Amino acid sequence: MNPIRVVRxxxxxxxxxxxxxxxTGNILHxxxxxxxxxxxxxxxxxxxxxxxxxxxxxxxxxAPHEIGRDYDHAREIVWKGDPGKAMADLIAGVLGEKGxxxxxxxxxxxxxxxxxxxxxxxxxxxxxxxxxxxxxxTTVEYSSTVSVTVHGSGGTAPAGWNSAVSSSYWTQDxxxxxxxxVRDTVNGAANAAAEETVxxxxxxxxxxxxxxx
Numbered sequence: 271m272n273p274i275r276v277v278r279x280x281x282x283x284x285x286x287x288x289x290x291x292x293x294t295g296n297i298l299h300x301x302x303x304x305x306x307x308x309x310x311x312x313x314x315x316x317x318x319x320x321x322x323x324x325x326x327x328x329x330x331x332x333a334p335h336e337i338g339r340d341y342d343h344a345r346e347i348v349w350k351g352d353p354g355k356a357m358a359d360l361i362a363g364v365l366g367e368k369g370x371x372x373x374x375x376x377x378x379x380x381x382x383x384x385x386x387x388x389x390x391x392x393x394x395x396x397x398x399x400x401x402x403x404x405x406x407x408t409t410v411e412y413s414s415t416v417s418v419t420v421h422g423s424g425g426t427a428p429a430g431w432n433s434a435v436s437s438s439y440w441t442q443d444x445x446x447x448x449x450x451x452v453r454d455t456v457n458g459a460a461n462a463a464a465e466e467t468v469x470x471x472x473x474x475x476x477x478x479x480x481x482x483x
Contacts, residue, residue, distance in 0.1 A: 296345040300337065300398075300452050304356040304460050306363040320386025322372045322477055324362045327354035327418060329393040337456070338398040340447050342410075347452060353396040353460075357418060360464035361389065368468070369480040387424025387476050394419055395436070398456045400447045409442045412451055414459040420467050426475030433470045437462035 329352065331337075338347040358374045365372035375381050381388060395417035403411045417436040423429075439458035443451050471477045 296343065298340050298343070298345050298347045298447065298449060298452065300347060300349040300351075300456065301449050302453055303351055304360060304453075304457050306360060306367070306461060307457075320371070321382045321384050322362075322365055322370055322387045322389060322424075323375050323381035323385040324358045324365070324372055325375045325381070325388065325390035326352075326358045326377055327391045327393050329354040329396065331396070335396070337396055338400070338414075338452075341399065341401040342447060347398060347400070349456075353393045353416075356460060357391075357393055357416075357464060360460055361467055364464050364468045365477070370477060385424075387422060387427075387471075389420065389422050389471060389476070391418050391420040391432070393417070394434075396456075396460075398452055398459075400452060402445075403442070408445055410445065410447050410451070411442045412440065412455040414439045414455045416456070416459040416463045418463055418467060420470070422471050422474065422476035424476055425478055428474075431474050431476065433467075433474070435463050435466050435470065437466060 329335075331353070333352070334348050334350045335353065336346045337349050339345070340347055355374075355376070362372035362374045373382055373385075393416070395415050398412065398414040400410055400412050402408050415436065415438045417434070419432060419434050421432045423431070437459050439455055439462060441451070441455055441458070468477070472479055
């Protein structure tokens, strides 16, 4: 075999292997946990009021979860957190801000004996995407959708009550896709879904707000 040709074959193979490795290993990891934005109001709920048990929501994805895609860099967006736990935490947080004593209950753990209402459900969609927009002045567009099906029992709610909630959040920022901006976009959609979930729980009579707020 021609020595020069051998070198060319080897170089081609190395280039192919290197490119394949970049594609399979090219992942954007979303950092941190989801959290409530800074809001004024009671954090623990009214003393002496009945407790609301918020069970961790279920989520079909397997950890670590692929939750979206950075289309400009052709890479997956992955989060090592648990969307089901995150939604339960956010819903409990919203209730606490409204003066309701809420406790998140992990899988397999018993609900508090004095719980006057129970909230549970599933996370049906939990996604965020990023892509560049524009030609002369390029920006990055982030979009996120969070959808849940919530169930509740207690109060004056009818037996078998449930409701589907979906929220979308959109923003844009500078030229480069950043993990923090990805998290902030997901956080916006998840918090909006949690707030709407609480509104529907109150409207259905599952939960009564202190003072009839």
